[in-house]
Amino acid sequence: MSTQPARTQPVRSPQTEQGVRAVHQENTLAQKAYRLVRERILKGDYPPGAALSRRRLADEFGMSLLPVAEALQRLVNDGLLESRPRVGTRVRTPSRDEVKDRYLLREALESQSARLFAERATPKDKAEILRMAKHLDHLYACCDGSDTDHEFRLSVRVYHVKFHLRVAEIGGCALLRQSIEREQDLLFSWLSDTAAQVHPLPQRYHSELAEALCSGDILVADEAIRQHIRYALDELLKIAYQPNGTRWRMAPKSAR
Incomplete structure (x- = not known):
């Protein structure tokens, strides 16, 4: 019979659990915002050159600016959006x-x-x-x-x-x-x-x-x-x- 002590799972504090849930929620909201904006671009609701307001999207989606900003950055990385200083974020217009x-x-x-x-x-x-x-x-x-x-x-x-x-x-x-x-x-x-x-x-x-x-x-x-x-x-x-x-x-x- 083994004499080694049983392994115990680390105990998270309430603050840690709350932080984990908050990160998960932000990730979920960012994914939702990404999906919604991407669908609208592909459908033509947001045509090339259309300006996107982070604050307006956040209000419409019922979420904070952070997940919206994350979603828009992901769409910039995908090549569907472009973001420039003092100009803002727009649906990419190709040359x-x-x-x-x-x-x-x-x-x-x-x-x-x-x-x-x-x-x-x-x-x-x-x-x-x-x-x-x-x-x-x-x-x-x-x-x-x-x-x-x-x-x-x-x-x-x-x-x-x-x-x-x-x-x-x-x-x-x-x-x-x-x-x-x-x-x-x-x-x-x-x-x-x-x-x-x-x-x-x-x-x-x-x-x-x-x-x-x-x-x-x-x-x-x-x-x-x-x-x-x-x-x-x-x-x-x-x-x-x-x-x-x-x-x-x-x-x-x-x-x-």
């Missing part, structure tokens, strides 16, 4: 060169995703992607005018992101999928300001991409995704910038 650089990065990431998909996708995976692409083409065909409901356009863009992330998931590299998702979030926030002006997509636009991905040919899949992303970049540049201009043409406004 023409930054948009081009981001799409170049997206092309590099998704071309690798397409290659992995072409190598590893099973017949079941291919059938799923073909179904998703056909449905996506149908959804975009319904967005045939600027009067289309904003919430419907949002749901279409969400499904579009889901399609690209599913291709990456099937490719089997979790880190690559995570990187693609981060870039999609940033591009999503920019596209929210221009969605109603996007020209109709070519017929079977995503179905043709899916067929190339499902061909099993790495080079065919690679070229198809590159052309897909370059087309999207060209369309965004036409809409968001004046001809040969470098400044975002959408008028910034304060967050509602």
Whole structure:
């Protein structure tokens, strides 16, 4: 029989317990603020250039300034916001060169995703992607005018992101999928300001991409995704910038 004394758990003082609970609450509130502001950016409620007031957000969310400040800093780190001395915090407004650089990065990431998909996708995976692409083409065909409901356009863009992330998931590299998702979030926030002006997509636009991905040919899949992303970049540049201009043409406004 062991003669060693039983281990006892350290006893926390009431002050320590209170401090731990306070830190946990602040972390929870910061996560809530992060989620709410991020959702509004991606939905287009806070478009590029919109100014965000920490105090106004804190009042609206029913919390102190500290968790709101933490949430906004996290969104700055994500690239969705920018903060400057004596200017404040705003939804990031991209320059023409930054948009081009981001799409170049997206092309590099998704071309690798397409290659992995072409190598590893099973017949079941291919059938799923073909179904998703056909449905996506149908959804975009319904967005045939600027009067289309904003919430419907949002749901279409969400499904579009889901399609690209599913291709990456099937490719089997979790880190690559995570990187693609981060870039999609940033591009999503920019596209929210221009969605109603996007020209109709070519017929079977995503179905043709899916067929190339499902061909099993790495080079065919690679070229198809590159052309897909370059087309999207060209369309965004036409809409968001004046001809040969470098400044975002959408008028910034304060967050509602």
